[in-house]
Amino acid sequence: MPTPVIIDCDPGHDDVFAIWLAAANPEIDLRAITSVAGNGRIEHTTLNARIACTVAGIHGVPIARGAAEPLAQELEPAEWIHGANALGGPELPEPTVPLDERDAVQLIRDVLTESDRPVVVIATGPLTNIAHVVQRHPEVLAKIDRVVWMGGSTGRGNVSAYAEFNAWTDPESIQVVLDSGVAFTMVGLNISHQALITPQVRARVRAAGNRTGSFGYELLEFFCSTYNTFEGMPDGPLHDPITVAMVIDPAVATTVETRMDVELKGTETRGATCVDLLNITKRPKNATVALDLDVERFWSLIEAAVRALD
Numbered sequence: 206m207p208t209p210v211i212i213d214c215d216p217g218h219d220d221v222f223a224i225w226l227a228a229a230n231p232e233i234d235l236r237a238i239t240s241v242a243g244n245g246r247i248e249h250t251t252l253n254a255r256i257a258c259t260v261a262g263i264h265g266v267p268i269a270r271g272a273a274e275p276l277a278q279e280l281e282p283a284e285w286i287h288g289a290n291a292l293g294g295p296e297l298p299e300p301t302v303p304l305d306e307r308d309a310v311q312l313i314r315d316v317l318t319e320s321d322r323p324v325v326v327i328a329t330g331p332l333t334n335i336a337h338v339v340q341r342h343p344e345v346l347a348k349i350d351r352v353v354w355m356g357g358s359t360g361r362g363n364v365s366a367y368a369e370f371n372a373w374t375d376p377e378s379i380q381v382v383l384d385s386g387v388a389f390t391m392v393g394l395n396i397s398h399q400a401l402i403t404p405q406v407r408a409r410v411r412a413a414g415n416r417t418g419s420f421g422y423e424l425l426e427f428f429c430s431t432y433n434t435f436e437g438m439p440d441g442p443l444h445d446p447i448t449v450a451m452v453i454d455p456a457v458a459t460t461v462e463t464r465m466d467v468e469l470k471g472t473e474t475r476g477a478t479c480v481d482l483l484n485i486t487k488r489p490k491n492a493t494v495a496l497d498l499d500v501e502r503f504w505s506l507i508e509a510a511v512r513a514l515d
């Protein structure tokens with residue numbers, strides 16, 4: 206039976222591929238998409254979620270707008286990577302897929318309440334909405350199978366020396382979710398930088414020969430060009446869909462049960478995820494952390510999803 210899933214995201218180029226993979230793969234029952242501010246302001250990420258579905262012909266999945274600001278700081282969108290509208294590159298169509306009347310927290314609560322089975326919450330942006338669910342609706346947490354989050358890193362960051370963008374944007378939200386006791390998987394830069402969008406990968410996406418493939422190809426070209434400019438990586442990393450791939454096929458990545466904490470203070474390290482891989486602190490394990498990606502298995506899933514869509 207397919208796994209019920211909610212995607213909470215801030216599209217964003219790689220978020221779009223996460224939505225597409227979840228919608229197209231038969232192992233996933235995509236119950237809702239919720240937007241959060243991150244790569245762009247909430248107006249853009251919400252619109253982009255609807256555009257991602259419109260382009261790929263994804264209908265019937267409710268899309269709701271989420272938090273406009275992180276819990277305790279002002280948003281700084283990642284325009285240098287994703288462009289001013291958070292989805293630089295292709296010409297963006299007017300979305301035909303509607304916006305749900307509920308906000309993200311209400312929609313997540315409703316989906317969890319109505320599900321007869323635990324739901325996997327996949328988060329590919331800052332954890333703001335999920336923290337709001339924890340704070341406002343603790344009664345539904347038992348219906349969350351686990352939160353699988355793209356963010357953080359076991360090592361270096363990409364916004365500061367040790368902070369990854371989603372973590373850096375809303376560190377307090379990570380703490381709230383970890384403290385809730387809900388099962389938590391971190392998919393950080395240490396694994397996402399193994400999913401490099403080589404020219405061969407881009408060609409495979411375009412070769413699908415459909416609208417999703419050509420739109421996706423333009424997204425990837427733009428994303429790789431900004432990664433080249435700002436991080437010296439001509440083959441940028443497709444971070445977010447690794448979360449979805451791990452729900453579809455656990456063999457796509459190795460993981461370890463470990464202790465992770467988030468730095469909320471540090472003068473240079475706020476937003477850093479401190480992953481105690483060597484069990485130095487002897488503190489209770491509170492997370493599953495992804496380590497190594499089966500790269501070809503991952504790209505095969507992406508290619509099949511793009512081909513299966515419009």
Ligand code: BDR
Binds near residue numbers: 219329
């Ligand atoms: C993360 O930040 C965003 O730019 C991407 O969408 C991804 O979720 C990578 O640091």
Ligand code: CA
Binds near residue numbers: 220329330
């Ligand atoms: Ca994202």
